[in-house]
Structure formats: C-alpha cells, structure tokens
Amino acid sequence: MNIQTSVDTAAALSLPQPYLLFLGDATESGFAKTAYGLRDWAPEKCVGEYALPTATVSTGLPVLTPAEAAAKGARSVLIGIANRGGVIAPDWIPSLVEALEAGLDIVSGMHARLAEIPELATAAERLGRQLIDVRHPPLGLPVGTGRKRSGKRLLTVGTDCALGKKYTALALASAFAERGVDVDFRASGQTGIMIAGGGIPMDAVVSDFEAGAAETLSPDADPDHWDIVEGQGSLLHPAYAAVSLGLLHGSQPDVLVVCHQPGREEMLGMTGYAVPGIEETIELNLKLGSRTNPAIRCAGISFNTSHLEEEEAHALMASESERLGLPVADPIRGGEAFARLVDNCLA
Amino acid sequence: MNIQTSVDTAAALSLPQPYLLFLGDATESGFAKTAYGLRDWAPEKCVGEYALPTATVSTGLPVLTPAEAAAKGARSVLIGIANRGGVIAPDWIPSLVEALEAGLDIVSGMHARLAEIPELATAAERLGRQLIDVRHPPLGLPVGTGRKRSGKRLLTVGTDCALGKKYTALALASAFAERGVDVDFRASGQTGIMIAGGGIPMDAVVSDFEAGAAETLSPDADPDHWDIVEGQGSLLHPAYAAVSLGLLHGSQPDVLVVCHQPGREEMLGMTGYAVPGIEETIELNLKLGSRTNPAIRCAGISFNTSHLEEEEAHALMASESERLGLPVADPIRGGEAFARLVDNCLA
Numbered sequence A, B: 001m002n003i004q005t006s007v008d009t010a011a012a013l014s015l016p017q018p019y020l021l022f023l024g025d026a027t028e029s030g031f032a033k034t035a036y037g038l039r040d041w042a043p044e045k046c047v048g049e050y051a052l053p054t055a056t057v058s059t060g061l062p063v064l065t066p067a068e069a070a071a072k073g074a075r076s077v078l079i080g081i082a083n084r085g086g087v088i089a090p091d092w093i094p095s096l097v098e099a100l101e102a103g104l105d106i107v108s109g110m111h112a113r114l115a116e117i118p119e120l121a122t123a124a125e126r127l128g129r130q131l132i133d134v135r136h137p138p139l140g141l142p143v144g145t146g147r148k149r150s151g152k153r154l155l156t157v158g159t160d161c162a163l164g165k166k167y168t169a170l171a172l173a174s175a176f177a178e179r180g181v182d183v184d185f186r187a188s189g190q191t192g193i194m195i196a197g198g199g200i201p202m203d204a205v206v207s208d209f210e211a212g213a214a215e216t217l218s219p220d221a222d223p224d225h226w227d228i229v230e231g232q233g234s235l236l237h238p239a240y241a242a243v244s245l246g247l248l249h250g251s252q253p254d255v256l257v258v259c260h261q262p263g264r265e266e267m268l269g270m271t272g273y274a275v276p277g278i279e280e281t282i283e284l285n286l287k288l289g290s291r292t293n294p295a296i297r298c299a300g301i302s303f304n305t306s307h308l309e310e311e312e313a314h315a316l317m318a319s320e321s322e323r324l325g326l327p328v329a330d331p332i333r334g335g336e337a338f339a340r341l342v343d344n345c346l347a
Helices: A029-041 A066-071 A090-101 A118-127 A165-178 A190-196 A207-217 A241-251 A278-289 A310-324 A335-346 B029-041 B066-071 B090-101 B118-127 B165-178 B190-196 B207-217 B241-251 B278-289 B310-324 B335-346
Strands: A019-022 A046-050 A076-079 A105-108 A131-133 A152-158 A183-186 A226-229 A255-260 A297-303 B019-022 B046-050 B076-079 B105-108 B131-133 B152-158 B183-186 B226-229 B255-260 B297-303
Touching (some): A019 A029, A019 A090, A029 A190, A090 A105, A090 A118, A118 A131, A152 A241, A152 A278, A165 A183, A165 A226, A226 A241, A278 A310, A278 B278, B019 B029, B019 B090, B029 B046, B029 B076, B029 B190, B076 B090, B090 B105, B118 B131, B183 B190, B255 B278, B278 B310, B297 B310, B310 B335
Parallel strands (some): A019 A046, A076 A105, A183 A226, A255 A297, B019 B046, B019 B076, B105 B131, B183 B226
C-alpha cells in the first residue's frame, strides 16, 4: 500500500514523520486504538513503540527508547493512547520530556493542550522542539467561496458517526493507488490526520469557517488527481450535522460513498434518534452536495459488517446491492464486491 | 414595544445595560449601523451617544460624556461602529479609557479583542471593569443532545444572508408581546446580542458544539412561552450553511418564517450562486428541521421590500401569498399582511 498523503495547503496541519508510538501505561488494548490505527494504515511512518514499564499493550512494532528511535530517523513521538477525558497522565510526562531531549517533537490528539503542561512547555522551549495538538485547527482558515476547484474529489458520508468513514476512505485511497490513480487521502479527524501526516480537524473549526476549511483541505489539483476526503458525522445527526454539511459543501465531491452499519438502529449516544435509511441519506447528501457540485453522484455503499459472520455479511451485501442498484461492499472484507465499488467510483 | 430579552442560560452572554453608544470618528452613516440598530430596537437600553469631535454621524440620542452617562445609569459604553476589518482605531482609545474611568464597561462587536489592546487591558484591570467581546462565544458550550425541550420556538430562516432575519425576529417578538404572549427574542449574531442584552454568536461557535449552542440559547420554558430565535445564513449558502443547520437542529423550532428579498438573484458575495427559490428553502428547512422536531411547520414568508414602491410591494406580496398559500408580509411595512403572518405563527 502506498497512499499519497501530502498536504500541500498552507493552512492545513503538517506533522513531523516518522513517528515513535507512545503507549503510556496502557493495559487495555481499547485505549491504544490510535496506535493500532497508525500501525495498520501507516506502518512506513512508524519506527517503533515506547511505553512505561507498567504497560501491557503492544503494537508488535520494535520497542525503542526515544534516543534509539531518533537514531532510526523518527522525528516525533506520537501519543497513541485515547483514554477517557483525553488527558495526559502525570506519569507520562518524564517519558515525554525524555523524547523531547532525544530530539523528537510531540504529536498529540488529546483534548488537553501539550503547551499547557508546564514541564513539557519548558522543555520544548529550552530544546527548540514542537508541541503539536492535532485536535486544534490551524489558524488563518478562510471563509468558503464556493469556487469550483480543479481535480476530482470523493467524500465518505454516513448514516451515523463511528461506523467506518475513515476506514472506507483509507481503503478507497489505497485501492485507487493500486490501480495507478494519482490520489491523496485527506484527513478530517485526529486519527486520520496522524495517519496522513496532515489534515484539518473539521469538528474543531469555528462554524463560519467550516466550508472554507474543507475547501482548504482539498485544494486545486491536476484534472486526473483524486482527493479522497474522510467524512464526519451525518447530515441527520442532531448534534454534529453542522460539521457534515460544511464538509460536504466545501469538499464539493464528484463522488459520494455512503457508510452504514447494518443492524444499528439507534444513533450512537442519541436516545430516541433512529439511524436514517440508506436511501434517505443518499438523497439528502446528493441534494445538499449538488449546491457546490451539480455533477455529484453516489457510487455505492460501504457496509461495516464486523459483527456479522462471513456468509451472512456477503448475502446481506448482495441483497442490498440488488435493492439499491449500487455496489455494496465491506472494505475490510474486500473481494469482488469492493472491486465493483472501486470501479463505480472511478467510472 | 416591550420585548422580553432575558437570557437566563448559564452559558449565554449577558451584557451590562443600559448603554452609552460610541460613534468613534464616523463620518458615514453606513458605518454606524450597529448604533442605529440599538436606537431602533432597544431605545430604552440606550441613554445617549458619545463621539469624537471629528464624527459627523448622530443617532439623535442625547450627546453625553461617559461621566454624564454613568450618572444617568449607563453601565457600559457600546462600540456602535462596524467598519471594514472590524478594527478598533487608535484614535478611539483615549475616549474608551475615559469611559472605563467613568465606571462603564466596554461592549464590542469588533473582530479585534478588546483585551488585546494594552491601554484598555491595563485600564480595565486597574479599575475592575469588564471588556466584553460580543463576537466571541462563551466558554463551556455543550455538545447537542437532541432532547426535546419544553416551550414553543420560532426560527427565522432565509434564502440568503443579510436580508432581514434579525429584523423579522425582532418584529415578530414585538408583535407577540403586543398580543400578550410570553416571548423572548433569542439573539444569534452580534447586533442582535447587543439589542437583546445577551445571546450566543452562533457563527463563532466551534462546529462540534453548534447544535449544542443553539440548544443552550433557547432553554426549557413554560409550555405557553415562545422563544423567537434570530436565524443565520441559509442552508443553501456555500460558505455558511453549517451555521444554519446547527442552529436549525438545536433550536428545534415549531414554526419557521422564511425571509427573502424579492429581486435578489445572486447570493451576496457568491458569484455564480443563484438565490434559491422560496419553495425549495421551505422544503429543505422542513425536511432537515423535522429531524429534531417532527411537528415543524412554515407559518409564512417575510419579504424585505425596502427597494420597492409601496404599491408594487403590496401587489407582489399579495400575489406571492396566493401562489404559495401562506401569509407573505414585510415587517417594516406592517399592516394586515403582517398581522396575518403573526396569526399564522400563533395558530
């Protein structure tokens, strides 16, 4: 896999790579999902892992000290933990200071700002190192213009949050690249940004600049170039639809892929809010997306079938594909169904 | 007129009133539109005006020094100017420091933060005065929940920006109050916030919290109470739709009033973007608004006919009302058409 992930826009974040993955004192693999995402999607950007002696979780990558990682070319230590509250534990700080002293910058997706931790701020200042908070958007984002940009764009959209929009975008970018297409994955959330090495955390952008940020994220490009933009939220989500609509308008996608988890009936954490239907989601995204790109079309559906048996999943995707008249595939299962989805995206 | 404008929510801004209106060195009335809006919509909250000797613009209110205004009960000096760039001119600063020394706080809707001007920061600190930037949202806004709140809500929406959503909301709040309805005007933009004495600048809220901010703006209320929420932007605006959708979802309005300027063909500042039709705007707002309030309905249309002759305006509104099957009125012209619109809002 060789996803091109350059972010060549002035206002988008750009991260120092490759990374040393920091696992803190994690003893549950669920908390290390940022590190796993990096290992799975950007292994060439990860020189190794680094943890406290009390940690029991591992990515399977080489265990390195910050000095060893720096000697192998690492440019930053990346906090690979996503714990409750997004806090940086006091126990981690000596290890992070050691990384700064070894010549590494720190990349974090936690809520807490690195520079607000005095020991880190002081050490970074003294050593001339960067403290990069991926959750905080770059300054100077413009208001949207609606101007049509050159190049082609695909956006993954969803019936809900947290059902595979990032994974689908990465898998499509990888499949496009395998077919020799000139493609960039454009990250719009923190884990995606770490994988790509750049991007804009769209949910952290001030609303007035949401569409403008999305315009910045996928700039003018060669006519045959594709940007595959990681989607966020859902137009029908009662809390996060503003993020989804700004991203849709500003991305001005030529192609949509709708992401869905069959069997999920209620939106995550939204009591009383049913997950909308696939047809309704397609129709609404096409309707609203056509405002900035009248040629928008839906190329197919990405199903998250991780909770289903192989046979059941394939049968369901086949019948849904028949019903909707569109390719339906699970990128994790891949196979012919996914190849048909990729075909239709590029058609 | 007696608009109730209390903002009793913890996270919303609350401004010290009444105001002394500051006109700086304005020589063009266009730049003083914030002051005019205050004079027109909240005269009981304005004790007078105050300007540099070079200013030629006047609101017609009594000319007072800060000390005289304070003696008459003023609690803040309000910058009534909206110049290009939203900057606080160096020439104004001695006058603003004089206001602080007279016991007044400063309220500003400029882009520049008051506290970033050293002379103002120092004087405010020394005197224990507040520097209030209305464009900057309060801290601690929550993520939306989608929970249905008690009380009734009306939201003004639009086919574009800057065509009368604030004016319409104020006029409806005034008309509701005249009929004895328990009503609050809920401001979502800087001028509205100054008029109301509180509110949330929705376009300055981080996208992830946009719907949650709108939920905060119109909290639970008595079953017969109405909140009239000032709308922002347009769902079909290529730059600002994220603001509009978050406000629509979070306001969960029972009633919409669609604002439109007949004859405007292109969206303001958006070359190539036609102003959408009224029917399309109604349909899209009802469709998306029904997500958080399935009982949502459109009660009518507010026309901005300031560019038309009286007779032409009335003929157009009558024919559009016939065509759409809904009341169509210009709140500035008032009359029977506006009374019918108010009737239908309360029906």
